[in-house]
Amino acid sequence: MKITIGAHLSIAKGYLKASQEAYDMGANTFQFFSRNPRGGSIRKFDQKEADDWNSYMQEHQFGEVLAHAPYTLNMASSKEEVRDFAYRAFSEDLERLSQLPCTLYNFHPGSHTGDGVQTGVSRITEILNKTLFKEQKVIVLLETMAGKGTEIGRSFEEIAEIIAKTQLNEKLGVCLDTCHTYCAGYDIKNNLDDVLEEFDKIIGLNRLKALHLNDTKNDYQTNKDRHEILGNGFLGIETFVEIIKNKHINQLPMFLETPNDFNGYAREVAFLKGVAAALS
Numbered sequence: 001m002k003i004t005i006g007a008h009l010s011i012a013k014g015y016l017k018a019s020q021e022a023y024d025m026g027a028n029t030f031q032f033f034s035r036n037p038r039g040g041s042i043r044k045f046d047q048k049e050a051d052d053w054n055s056y057m058q059e060h061q062f063g064e065v066l067a068h069a070p071y072t073l074n075m076a077s078s079k080e081e082v083r084d085f086a087y088r089a090f091s092e093d094l095e096r097l098s099q100l101p102c103t104l105y106n107f108h109p110g111s112h113t114g115d116g117v118q119t120g121v122s123r124i125t126e127i128l129n130k131t132l133f134k135e136q137k138v139i140v141l142l143e144t145m146a147g148k149g150t151e152i153g154r155s156f157e158e159i160a161e162i163i164a165k166t167q168l169n170e171k172l173g174v175c176l177d178t179c180h181t182y183c184a185g186y187d188i189k190n191n192l193d194d195v196l197e198e199f200d201k202i203i204g205l206n207r208l209k210a211l212h213l214n215d216t217k218n219d220y221q222t223n224k225d226r227h228e229i230l231g232n233g234f235l236g237i238e239t240f241v242e243i244i245k246n247k248h249i250n251q252l253p254m255f256l257e258t259p260n261d262f263n264g265y266a267r268e269v270a271f272l273k274g275v276a277a278a279l280s
Contacts, residue, residue: 001003003244004063005275007256007265011043015053015100023060025266026273031224031255034067034093034105042092054101056206064253066141067097075127076110076120076152083123084201086110090130099136104210104253106141106175109162121151125165132168141175141209147172147223154184154223156202158236162201163166168193173209177257178243179216179227187220189239211254213272230257230268230278232240234246237271243277 006027009018015032018267022030035042044140057065077084090107097105113121121259132140147154152162176199186195199205215233217226231237244250256268 001250001279003250003273004029004253005256005269005272006063006065006254007258007260007269008032008068012165014049016049016056019053019056019060019062019153020128021262022062025262027265027271028061029063029065029253031066031068031106031257034097035069035070035089037070038072040072040089044094045096047099050100052128057101061276064104064210066104066106066253066255067093067102067103069093069105071108074110074113075106075124076115076157077080078113078115079080082181083117083127084098087127087130089226090127094131094136094138094140096104098136103138104173104175105138106143106210108145109151109159111150113150113154117152117158118148120150121158121161121165124162128162128166128172132166132171132272134168136171138171139173139209142172142174143175143212144177144181144184146177146180146225147185148225156186156199160203163207163209172207174203174209175205175212176237176249177212177214178235179212179233180225181213181217182220183216183222183224185221188243189219189220189235190201192239192242192246196246205243205248208252211243212257213243213251213254213268214256214257223261227257227259229260230256230271244272245279260280 089228
């Protein structure tokens with residue numbers, strides 16, 4: 001069985017260089033930040049670079065590539081200037097990604113910073129309703145969150161509410177982060193099928209478009225977000241074996257965000273590909 005697997009990589013030296021790095025580590029996709037993750041600057045667009053990148057991915061049979069919004073993007077914030085940045089950055093990212101061979105755009109729903117979940121959800125959907133457009137090729141993914149502080153997206157119900165209140169919600173999907181989901185109180189370690197069944201009932205498995213594969217430094221229901229190398233955390237390596245075996249999700253693009261270097265990512269990619277190959 002073939003899987004689509006890659007890691008989060010830097011595009012500081014260009015999209016093509018990141019693709020080559022992914023290929024060299026045995027991956028057939030990768031994730032990158034749409035702009036500076038701690039600031040707001042965006043990489044200058046170059047049509048030739050985009051064309052070369054597209055050609056390379058086609059030649060090497062890459063799967064869907066995922067762009068990740070910056071951490072500073074908070075649509076739910078109580079501060080108007082923070083929401084204004086979120087609106088501008090999100091709009092600009094959607095426009096940029098439409099010019100690139102990238103079909104998935106992931107973002108953290110945001111933190112309501114004390115104003116309550118319902119107010120936060122309303123702020124998120126207000127911006128989504130202003131920015132999503134019918135002609136966009138990119139599917140926007142809401143990431144499942146661990147629930148630290150005032151984060152929104154700690155429950156499937158919160159994500160479902162955002163989707164329901166967004167007008168062009170056919171442009172929305174979900175990225176399930178294994179670390180976040182487990183720490184939020186969904187026991188994917190011992191009851192993966194039950195969690196997926198609950199996801200299906202509340203959101204719909206048709207909305208699940210990507211996976212972030214991360215072990216966790218913190219245990220179940222701790223509402224903390226600290227990633228760990230696969231097998232070195234509370235989830236354990238068997239959790240990821242079961243994910244690769246699971247027919248409901250093993251065809252989704254999978255992205256590693258573990259605290260690793262190139263060689264570490266290469267080992268994780270090789271391990272997961274080996275599990276998949278054993279199923280053939």
